[in-house]
Amino acid sequence: MDYGSPLLTRLVRGLTRLPGIGERSAQRIALHLLHAPVEESRELGRLLGELREKVGFCPRCGFYTEGGLCAICADARRNDALLCVVEQPVEVLSLERSGAYRGRYHVLGGVISPLDGVHPEDLNVDTLLRRLDEEPVAELILALSAGVEGETTALYLAERLAGRALRLTRLARGLPVGGSLEYSDEATLQRAFEGRVELK
Amino acid sequence: MRYLDLRAEGFRNLADCRLEFHPEVNWITGANGQGKTNLLEALLYLVSGRSHRLARDEDLVGFDRDHFFLEGSLADEGGQALRFRAACERGGRRRMHLDGEEVSRLADLVGLTGTVVFGPDDVGLVTREPDRRRRFLDYTLAKTDPTYLRDLMAYRRILRQRNALLQARGGGPHLEIWTARLIEHGARLVLARRLNLRVLGEEAARFYRAMGGDGEDLVLTYRSPVQGGTEQAVAASLGARLESLAASESLKKQTLAGPHRDDMGIDIGGRNGRKFASQGQKRSAAVALKLAQAEFLARVRRDRPIVILDDVFSELDELRRERLCRLVGRQYQTFLATPQPEDLNRELFGDLRRFRVEAGRIQPE
Numbered sequence: 397m398d399y400g401s402p403l404l405t406r407l408v409r410g411l412t413r414l415p416g417i418g419e420r421s422a423q424r425i426a427l428h429l430l431h432a433p434v435e436e437s438r439e440l441g442r443l444l445g446e447l448r449e450k451v452g453f454c455p456r457c458g459f460y461t462e463g464g465l466c467a468i469c470a471d472a473r474r475n476d477a478l479l480c481v482v483e484q485p486v487e488v489l490s491l492e493r494s495g496a497y498r499g500r501y502h503v504l505g506g507v508i509s510p511l512d513g514v515h516p517e518d519l520n521v522d523t524l525l526r527r528l529d530e531e532p533v534a535e536l537i538l539a540l541s542a543g544v545e546g547e548t549t550a551l552y553l554a555e556r557l558a559g560r561a562l563r564l565t566r567l568a569r570g571l572p573v574g575g576s577l578e579y580s581d582e583a584t585l586q587r588a589f590e591g592r593v594e595l596k
Numbered sequence: 597m598r599y600l601d602l603r604a605e606g607f608r609n610l611a612d613c614r615l616e617f618h619p620e621v622n623w624i625t626g627a628n629g630q631g632k633t634n635l636l637e638a639l640l641y642l643v644s645g646r647s648h649r650l651a652r653d654e655d656l657v658g659f660d661r662d663h664f665f666l667e668g669s670l671a672d673e674g675g676q677a678l679r680f681r682a683a684c685e686r687g688g689r690r691r692m693h694l695d696g697e698e699v700s701r702l703a704d705l706v707g708l709t710g711t712v713v714f715g716p717d718d719v720g721l722v723t724r725e726p727d728r729r730r731r732f733l734d735y736t737l738a739k740t741d742p743t744y745l746r747d748l749m750a751y752r753r754i755l756r757q758r759n760a761l762l763q764a765r766g767g768g769p770h771l772e773i774w775t776a777r778l779i780e781h782g783a784r785l786v787l788a789r790r791l792n793l794r795v796l797g798e799e800a801a802r803f804y805r806a807m808g809g810d811g812e813d814l815v816l817t818y819r820s821p822v823q824g825g826t827e828q829a830v831a832a833s834l835g836a837r838l839e840s841l842a843a844s845e846s847l848k849k850q851t852l853a854g855p856h857r858d859d860m861g862i863d864i865g866g867r868n869g870r871k872f873a874s875q876g877q878k879r880s881a882a883v884a885l886k887l888a889q890a891e892f893l894a895r896v897r898r899d900r901p902i903v904i905l906d907d908v909f910s911e912l913d914e915l916r917r918e919r920l921c922r923l924v925g926r927q928y929q930t931f932l933a934t935p936q937p938e939d940l941n942r943e944l945f946g947d948l949r950r951f952r953v954e955a956g957r958i959q960p961e
């Protein structure tokens with residue numbers, strides 16, 4: 397499709413590469429930016445430029461931060477006795493939105509899956525063990541996706557944690573099988589937290 | 597479950613039709629290529645969303661049509677009627693409805709109606725590679741036991757993961773965790789297969805005897821190097837087996853023991869039927885297996901499956917044909933297709949409805 401301007405055409409094509417954006421949506425966004433007050437697109441351009449430079453990952457938990465500890469790790473009001481292990485930072489967002497949890501997080505970076513070339517050493521396990529040495533964690537909650545890989549990863553972690561004076565729990569089932577926390581609604585997450593069960 | 601009626605439009609080569617079925621025997625005749633199997637396929641597709649010829653939805657649309665539409669009523673054991681509908685536009689997504697509600701997950705449909713299909717190719721159950729027999733066992737058990745289905749899905753995924761690890765690294769320290777999980781689910785599968793095979797085997801032996809005429813016995817066995825009568829014992833045995841195979845596994849880069857390597861032995865007259873049986877014996881054994889499956893499903897699900905026999909008479913002798921007809925006729929609603937009208941002696945059945953198929957046109961008699 398020719399938009400009469402090579403730049404506009406390239407912008408639309410670029411936008412269609414974003415998740416969930418088809419050609420029609422891309423066109424709407426591009427034309428909106430063209431007609432809206434110029435500050436709007438300048439601000440967006442500035443943010444996009446800085447995004448990859450400024451936003452990184454928290455050295456302690458792996459959540460998003462703009463340098464130093466993330467807001468959750470730095471928050472003194474969080475419950476230090478609870479540590480929740482999730483696969484990706486996006487799941488921290490889901491859990492925070494649900495309001496079901498006031499402890500701290502640890503982002504594992506995935507689950508064990510040789511089919512995808514992910515092995516235990518690719519996950520943030522060593523940093524997790526170090527945190528357990530240093531922080532007064534009483535309960536470790538595994539919030540990994542249901543399914544073979546999530547369960548195997550939970551089993552692997554349980555083995556690595558054997559012998560520690562630590563309560564090891566996982567979220568109650570009822571989350572969609574194979575689906576991540578990202579797509580669970582708030583009430584479901586609340587129930588999953590309340591009904592969490594002890595790992596053997 | 598049994599079919600009351602079927603309406604078909606634009607399905608394969610079938611002319612648009614509305615058919616009412618006999619509660620017991622429906623006999624479909626017509627020369628090859630006229631549409632007999634297409635009618636059987638429509639009957640299966642409507643209640644299961646699958647084709648026994650493994651056709652894609654697209655292929656089911658008649659060549660000069662833009663969509664197909666199937667609708668049929670079935671009655672369950674209690675006489676309760678269910679209305680099934682399936683439709684697909686050329687190049688579109690198929691939609692299935694049950695009593696007016698869209699069925700989004702095929703699994704919801706699959707659990708509802710038992711169907712047993714026997715076609716000319718099914719003698720492969722006896723003669724071909726072990727994976728045919730494993731699939732037969734898995735299908736039978738998964739249909740009747742949700743726990744088995746869960747274990748099976750988990751096992752298959754774990755197996756793929758474990759093989760991927762063997763491929764990538766030939767094993768290593770992280771293999772152990774996958775081995776543990778493989779054993780956990782694998783042991784349950786082996787045990788369930790072994791226990792249920794006794795029941796299935798008795799049924800199959802009964803059908804074979806009733807149909808046989810050769811005085812020989814059919815015996816099904818579970819063939820596996822993994823032993824044990826309890827979950828713990830099977831797990832221990834599978835564990836030991838995997839341990840002894842560790843070197844070969846890292847060399848061949850695949851999992852060499854577990855339910856995915858086991859087989860179902862089919863012995864006829866005390867000898868391996870796969871190798872030593874006659875063509876007629878093999879075919880009888882395959883039919884007996886399928887009927888045993890029907891009986892097994894019926895018993896567990898408390899609902900009789902629909903039996904579809906697609907051209908199975910050609911390689912059975914007169915006596916076996918007669919006996920097969922007597923066996924299925926009264927027990928299940930049966931749809932049987934034969935190329936020649938003389939393939940079947942209708943005196944064998946008390947009552948039946950016959951349909952002639954010619955160039956896609958189906959004429960009830």
Ligand SMILES: [Zn+2]
Binds near residue numbers: 459
């Ligand atoms: Zn942090």
